[in-house]
Amino acid sequence: MSRIAYFGPQGTFTEQAARVLAGGEELFPVETVRLAMTAVRTGEADAACVPIENSVEGVVPATLDALSESTPLVAVAEAILPIRFSVLTRRGSGDVKTVASHPHALAQVREWLEANLPDAHPVASSSTSAAAVGVLEGQFDAAVCAPVAVEHYDLEVLATDVADVTDAATRFLLVRAPGELPEPTGADRTSVVAAAANRTGTLAELLTELATRGINLTRLDARPTRNNFGEYRFFIDFEGHVAEPRILDALTALRRQCRNLRFLGSHPRADGTRTTIEPGFGNDDFVDAAVWADAVRKGDLA
Numbered sequence: 001m002s003r004i005a006y007f008g009p010q011g012t013f014t015e016q017a018a019r020v021l022a023g024g025e026e027l028f029p030v031e032t033v034r035l036a037m038t039a040v041r042t043g044e045a046d047a048a049c050v051p052i053e054n055s056v057e058g059v060v061p062a063t064l065d066a067l068s069e070s071t072p073l074v075a076v077a078e079a080i081l082p083i084r085f086s087v088l089t090r091r092g093s094g095d096v097k098t099v100a101s102h103p104h105a106l107a108q109v110r111e112w113l114e115a116n117l118p119d120a121h122p123v124a125s126s127s128t129s130a131a132a133v134g135v136l137e138g139q140f141d142a143a144v145c146a147p148v149a150v151e152h153y154d155l156e157v158l159a160t161d162v163a164d165v166t167d168a169a170t171r172f173l174l175v176r177a178p179g180e181l182p183e184p185t186g187a188d189r190t191s192v193v194a195a196a197a198n199r200t201g202t203l204a205e206l207l208t209e210l211a212t213r214g215i216n217l218t219r220l221d222a223r224p225t226r227n228n229f230g231e232y233r234f235f236i237d238f239e240g241h242v243a244e245p246r247i248l249d250a251l252t253a254l255r256r257q258c259r260n261l262r263f264l265g266s267h268p269r270a271d272g273t274r275t276t277i278e279p280g281f282g283n284d285d286f287v288d289a290a291v292w293a294d295a296v297r298k299g300d301l302a
């Protein structure tokens with residue numbers, strides 16, 4: 001049985017995603033996203049489940065940073081979960097003066113808090129479940145949690161179905177040490193991180209390599225390299241799988257433009273959206289063109 005580290009403690013949305021992605025395996029919680037990936041890097045875990053992006057609040061910076069540091073890891077699967085929160089308090093407690101949660105969760109319930117708990121001061125915690133633990137321990141009065149948290153922590157439900165934006169969703173990744181890649185399905189996502197040189201047009205050049213091969217981006221984020229002020233790493237997700245000639249061709253071009261390129265995996269998309277391929281950009285077109293160019297090189301165009 002594999003050991004899967006997830007961003008905990010018990011009852012986080014990430015635990016639910018881990019159950020979707022690796023339900024039959026042994027799951028264990030760790031306190032931060034970074035520690036989940038460290039567990040894979042040290043061999044303590046075979047894989048880690050971490051949140052990557054939310055439809056309301058955007059990317060999870062801790063995940064991007066941990067993916068780009070230390071030894072490479074690759075995403076092999078993803079899950080998308082609908083996000084609606086429960087607000088939990090201590091049994092029999094009175095006024096709610098502080099309400100804690102993960103910053104991504106607080107950002108998704110700002111309007112609800114203003115309307116329903118206007119006097120409560122929001123406090124950031126390391127995860128939604130860490131906030132529930134904090135309420136149990138008397139550090140905060142309320143926690144904004146995943147609905148399942150109430151099954152793990154002896155707290156009272158103040159409100160359910162809390163969300164400023166209906167249909168909010170978070171995407172989670174299962175990451176492993178590099179090895180065999182998942183098979184292409186026709187509905188795949190490939191991810192890279194590029195530390196581009198700080199000169200005019202480098203990001204445009206990288207994106208052009210994808211655009212000229214008819215490759216559609218699904219996400220673009222920048223994070224500081226932390227070394228020199230104003231220097232950034234670009235996290236680029238796009239449709240397709242590295243097993244496809246057109247994607248391999250694009251990756252090769254990105255590597256030529258950018259020596260500091262890290263491959264973060266190719267895996268099936270959770271939403272099943274099939275890759276759109278415009279005429280002239282299909283894998284057969286790339287193979288045919290390569291065969292033709294080879295024949296040209298050999299003088300074999302009869």
Ligand SMILES: O=C(O)C(=O)C[C@]1(C(=O)O)C=C[C@@H](O)C=C1
Pocket residue numbers: 007011012013014015051054060083102104105126127128129146170
């Ligand atoms: O704290 C949790 O429950 C998490 O799994 C983290 C996280 C996030 O990082 O976005 C996951 C989903 C929700 O959007 C809120 C918090």
